Amino acid sequence: MPRKSPIHSSSKMVRYFAFRGRLYRQQEDRPSFANIIVQDAVPKLKQTHSAFGDPFPKAYIYDYRVIVLEGRKSHEFQISCKKALGLGYNKILEKFGGRWNGDIVVMRIGKRNPSSPVDMGGKDAGRADFAVKKFLSRVNQSSLAIRPDHLSFRRY
Numbered sequence: 001m002p003r004k005s006p007i008h009s010s011s012k013m014v015r016y017f018a019f020r021g022r023l024y025r026q027q028e029d030r031p032s033f034a035n036i037i038v039q040d041a042v043p044k045l046k047q048t049h050s051a052f053g054d055p056f057p058k059a060y061i062y063d064y065r066v067i068v069l070e071g072r073k074s075h076e077f078q079i080s081c082k083k084a085l086g087l088g089y090n091k092i093l094e095k096f097g098g099r100w101n102g103d104i105v106v107m108r109i110g111k112r113n114p115s116s117p118v119d120m121g122g123k124d125a126g127r128a129d130f131a132v133k134k135f136l137s138r139v140n141q142s143s144l145a146i147r148p149d150h151l152s153f154r155r156y
Contacts, residue, residue: 001015014039020119021130023051024104031129033120036107051105052082057072060084064139065109066131069154075124076109077131078117082129098136130155 018035025032025120036051052061064079087102094100106128107117120128 019107019117020118021051021117022106023107024090024092024106024132026092026101026103028092031092031125033125035104036117039119051080052103054056063125064151066135066151066153068127070127070132074109075112075127076114078107078109079126079131080105080107080133093125093136096133096136098133100136104132127155 017038019038020033021036023032023034034051061080061082064081066077066079068075077122081100081104082102084102088101090104093104106120107133108120108124108128110116110118133152135151138151
């Protein structure tokens with residue numbers, strides 16, 4: 001369950017939620033979990049900009065829905081990435097077999113409410129890594145605007 005920490009504004013109370021997501025940062029050597037802060041007033045899956053730690057706050061964020069199939073179960077994730085000139089080379093994603101500039105943020109999507117993220121658990125790290133590896137093999141960073149609605153990958 002996400003943590004709630006309300007703050008007061010001039011007209012109404014605004015609630016913030018912290019969801020645990022997986023970050024693939026360009027400055028780090030391995031992916032890590034981090035809290036992604038989102039506001040209650042706008043769609044939560046469109047607020048991943050708080051997790052990107054780069055000097056391009058105005059760059060457009062591309063969101064992809066990825067489904068990882070494991071036997072009879074399916075796990076849905078949102079992969080968010082930026083496209084801008086000057087983003088630094090990501091060493092983590094080179095280890096996954098792809099060339100990428102900038103950070104990638106992965107959030108797990110809830111089954112009951114597909115418009116809201118949920119906290120990622122321990123086994124989700126492997127699933128998210130698998131989804132990012134397959135995402136890198138399927139999507140080229142130079143053509144992010146041309147994209148499929150959903151990507152599905154089978155993991156055994």
